[in-house]
Amino acid sequence: xxxxxxxxxxxxxxxxxxxSNSALIAQKLTxxxxxxxxxxxxxxxxxxxxxxxxxxLAREPEVLVISGGLGPTxxxxxxxxxxxxxxxxxxxxxxxxxxxxxxxxxxxxxxxxDDPELNEGRRKMAYLPEGAEPLENTEGAAPxxxxxxxxxxxxxxxxxxxxxxxxxxxxxxxxxxKRKFIQRKLLAEITDESKLAPLLTETIKRFxxxxxxxxxxxxxxxxIIIFGESEEEIERAKAFMEGRGIRFEEGW
Amino acid sequence: xxxxxxxxxxxxxxxxxxxSNSALIAQKLTxxxxxxxxxxxxxxxxxxxxxxxxxxLAREPEVLVISGGLGPTxxxxxxxxxxxxxxxxxxxxxxxxxxxxxxxxxxxxxxxxDDPELNEGRRKMAYLPEGAEPLENTEGAAPxxxxxxxxxxxxxxxxxxxxxxxxxxxxxxxxxxKRKFIQRKLLAEITDESKLAPLLTETIKRFxxxxxxxxxxxxxxxxIIIFGESEEEIERAKAFMEGRGIRFEEGW
Numbered sequence: 001x002x003x004x005x006x007x008x009x010x011x012x013x014x015x016x017x018x019x020s021n022s023a024l025i026a027q028k029l030t031x032x033x034x035x036x037x038x039x040x041x042x043x044x045x046x047x048x049x050x051x052x053x054x055x056x057l058a059r060e061p062e063v064l065v066i067s068g069g070l071g072p073t074x075x076x077x078x079x080x081x082x083x084x085x086x087x088x089x090x091x092x093x094x095x096x097x098x099x100x101x102x103x104x105x106x107x108x109x110x111x112x113x114d115d116p117e118l119n120e121g122r123r124k125m126a127y128l129p130e131g132a133e134p135l136e137n138t139e140g141a142a143p144x145x146x147x148x149x150x151x152x153x154x155x156x157x158x159x160x161x162x163x164x165x166x167x168x169x170x171x172x173x174x175x176x177x178k179r180k181f182i183q184r185k186l187l188a189e190i191t192d193e194s195k196l197a198p199l200l201t202e203t204i205k206r207f208x209x210x211x212x213x214x215x216x217x218x219x220x221x222x223x224i225i226i227f228g229e230s231e232e233e234i235e236r237a238k239a240f241m242e243g244r245g246i247r248f249e250e251g252w
Numbered sequence: 253x254x255x256x257x258x259x260x261x262x263x264x265x266x267x268x269x270x271x272s273n274s275a276l277i278a279q280k281l282t283x284x285x286x287x288x289x290x291x292x293x294x295x296x297x298x299x300x301x302x303x304x305x306x307x308x309l310a311r312e313p314e315v316l317v318i319s320g321g322l323g324p325t326x327x328x329x330x331x332x333x334x335x336x337x338x339x340x341x342x343x344x345x346x347x348x349x350x351x352x353x354x355x356x357x358x359x360x361x362x363x364x365x366d367d368p369e370l371n372e373g374r375r376k377m378a379y380l381p382e383g384a385e386p387l388e389n390t391e392g393a394a395p396x397x398x399x400x401x402x403x404x405x406x407x408x409x410x411x412x413x414x415x416x417x418x419x420x421x422x423x424x425x426x427x428x429x430k431r432k433f434i435q436r437k438l439l440a441e442i443t444d445e446s447k448l449a450p451l452l453t454e455t456i457k458r459f460x461x462x463x464x465x466x467x468x469x470x471x472x473x474x475x476i477i478i479f480g481e482s483e484e485e486i487e488r489a490k491a492f493m494e495g496r497g498i499r500f501e502e503g504w
Contacts, residue, residue: 010464013288014435014477015279017466018272022293027267036265037300039293041274044464048289055307073465074453121449183266197373201326212262212296213325214269225268 001181003034004061006052008068008078009159010043021067021164028168030183032176034063044069049081057085057152063176064152065168068159070142072121079145082156083129086149090127096134096143097126103141132156135171139163144171181229186238187221187249188213196222199244207237224248253433255286256313258304260320260330261411262295273319273416280420282435284428286315287479296321301333309337309404316404317424320411322394324373331397334408335381338401342379348386348395349378355393384408387423391415396423433481438490439473439501440465448474451496459489476500 005025011017019041026036040056042048049069056064069078083090101118108116125142128134135144135155140163145156155172157164190196200211209228228234238248257277263269271293278288292308294300301321308316321330335342353370360368377394380386387396387407392415397408407424409416442448452463461480480486490500 009466010462010477011466012275013278013291014282014464015275015277015288016437016477018270018275019291020270023264023267023270025267026265030266036267037295038304039265039271039291041291043289052290073449074456075464115447119447121447185268195367195371195373197325204326210262212266212327214261214263225262225266 001033001035002037002059002061003029003063003065004037004056004059005029005039006049006056006064006066007039007041007159008044008049008066009041010075012041012068013043021159021161024161024165025065025067025168028173029063029065029176032173033181034176035181037061044075044077046077046081046084049078050085053082053085057149060150061152064154065157065172066155067157067164070125070144070156070158071160072119072125072141076124076142078156079128082145082147082154086129086147086154088130091130093126093128093132093134093143096128097123099136099143100126100141135167137163137167138170139166146171146175181227182231182234184226184228184231184234184238185251186224186226187251188224188241189247189249190222196246199241199246200224203237203241206240208233209237211237221249253285253287254289254311254313255281255315255317256289256308256311257281257291258301258308258316258318259291259293259411260296260301260318261293262327264293264320265295273411273413276413276417277317277319277420280425281315281317281428284425285433286428287433289313296327296329298329298333298336301330302337305334305337309401312402313404315428316406317409317420318407319409319416322377322396322408322410323412324377324393328376328394330408331380334397334399334406338381338399340382343382345378345380345384345386345395348380349375351388351395352378352393387419389415389419390422391418398423398427433479434483434486436478436480436483436486436490437503438476438478439503440476440493441499441501442474448498451493451498452476455489455493458492460485461489463489473501 005022007022042052069076105116107113128145132145132147147154157167212225214223226234257274259274294304321328357368359365380397384397384399399406409419464477466475478486
């Protein structure tokens, strides 16, 4: 039930962009019942991306979602790097090329670009790793890719948030099936997190749950997230803590 | 001149929190002249943190900045995991314990907490890896740690953004010395990024720079970041592109 996320882009490593994509992907994977074990970010560099993909596959997650570097410019090298990491060739996706052609023709008709022709950069986006299933980009030019490899579901998505979000919702989540575990957010009425610590430790020992408590300064509440495989188990863990004098409010 | 960043926290892997800390750290490291090669995020898990720290050290960066998991609760295990990754013991920092004591006494006087006593969770924060130099937390209880290990400067910072920012500015950046390379942001007046690609490729071949161009949809501009070791080299690269008909505006 483990998943990993790989985001790609020099702008993420210079701090010019905050990586909100990986947070959204993590949230959707968690809601789908996957445990996101690690997030990795590398730059637009074939060797760095290859190395990261191979290290992640060696940890054998069930799902790997990759985002970024599918565009037309010289530094969009993700598909090439993923293909090399999997020892596959990049092959032309004819259907993708047709869609890219139509996309730029529409932009030209609508006056957004001067030139509707398929130059090298635009054509590049139609090449996917051999055996990959194209994922439709309803918001932009570059298709994504879905690859199954030794039981790992690999999804390659664009980095533009609008495009990534649409592809995640329409193409990725439907392929991930049912949720396996769930999370419940609670607010604990307590004035000091460190007094809660021993009780949390005892609770995770007694019940089949994981608990995250997030510091919210020293206000009246502490945010708790209980992870478990069933509502019942989470309810039992919550009731146990209530029995020890903790008062909860739902959600935060 | 390579640096890596490791952020720690289950909330980052569930998407409940967007990792703005690593973006700020990346920005400051870049401004200080370091090339951030990779960012990694793992949960509040000793084994995961240990594994990540050891993998990063094996890549021999000059600097490793770690953020998150220094608090008083059961899931704040970063210092323990870092100590184990370095095969060091956790040892009590007396000076840190005094500051933590004073911190909670002040919070108690000011009416923020019920109990000023040093319970187990609070005491835990005074333990640092053997040989570590404590980093002052001017905004919270938990001290950070600075460790030199085989030429790698390792900084361990809190995850609370206010505390992390202050420690980064006051304790980390002064230890990083002079910037080694710089970045220049330009806006290129061009209506399609893919037409710029061949020129960018030629520019990075001819000059000792790296260039990142970031998709901003299909508007009038494309954001360019030129990285180089001197203003002069960046200026030469810019002039070359201008000679090929690209018009730039400064900054974005």
